Amino acid sequence: SQTIHQWPATLVQPVGSPLSLECTVEGTSNPNLYWYRQAAGRGLQLLFYSVGIGQISSEVPQNLSASRPQDRQFILSSKKLLLSDSGFYLCAWSVGVYTEAFFGQGTRLTVV
């Protein structure tokens, strides 16, 4: 069966520090991968998606970047965090087109 791992679960980082969040998927090949951010009490906003290794599309301008070094690995990064980067970050995957997405448990990032 397919599983998705996302870590860490919580993270407190100072302003100006770098960020690296990792997500891996098991049990499937060539998934579509996504990074979403959820502000407190609100819906999810798509940040990045990837349909293959090295293929990254950004949905909103921001201080973050994403990379996909392996088929089932998706990384969210920042060189210098801002206070506004605080939020709940969720990784997700899907296969094919017009199908449902499966989410990781999320990382709660607090920038102080």
Place this chain on the structure above:
Amino acid sequence: SQQGEEDPQALSIQEGENATMNCSYKTSINNLQWYRQNSGRGLVHLILIRSNEREKHSGRLRVTLDTSKKSSSLLITASRAADTASYFCATDPNAGGTSYGKLTFGQGTILTVHP
């Protein structure tokens, strides 16, 4: 911007009652999906309804889709305390070409079911 708008923002009911949540969206879609989120957790997919479908059932869940009104509703029958969670609708927009599952989420409805 968020395409889906959900109504109500919060819903409080007693165990055994039915809960209805509504979602409106703005553009053409390939499908509409409903997700559930327990506090501080990831989202769990509940049901997907395609643009050419009008109603779908899964256990105690019933989803309707009206593409002419660009709206959907989620009905949870005989609710339980364990149904307490946030519920989100998400649309897979049909903007021409392949969407690759880039979902646009509503703001969600917070459902509280009192035992």
